[in-house]
Amino acid sequence: MTDEFRIAAVSYRALHLKYCALEKELAAAQADAERYRWLRARPVEDCTTPRIEVNVWTCNVNDDGVGDSVNEGDVLAGDALDAAIDKAMRVRKTNEF
Secondary structure (H helix, E strand, O other): HHHHHHHHHHHHHHHHHHHHHHHHHHHHHHHHHHHHHHHHHHOOOOOOOOOOEEOEEEEOOOOOOEEEEEEEEOOEEEHHHHHHHHHHHHHHOOOOO
């Protein structure tokens, strides 16, 4: 086996391993996206399929430092769900409330 062939074989193996890892990552991302699309669409309320509802909950801290969870309103779906998730993600990144 020549050095060039050995280098090519090692490079091919590394590329193949990277491809396999990316393939698994893509499959996981596709499954996440499918679950999110299902949740975002909020299935028909006819008892033929389970229904999962998403609400916004916040923690209000009183003067004693004790927090109470507060439900901020209606069930979220569609664009409202997207906006609430985007806002929560920004808050988590910046720790701003």
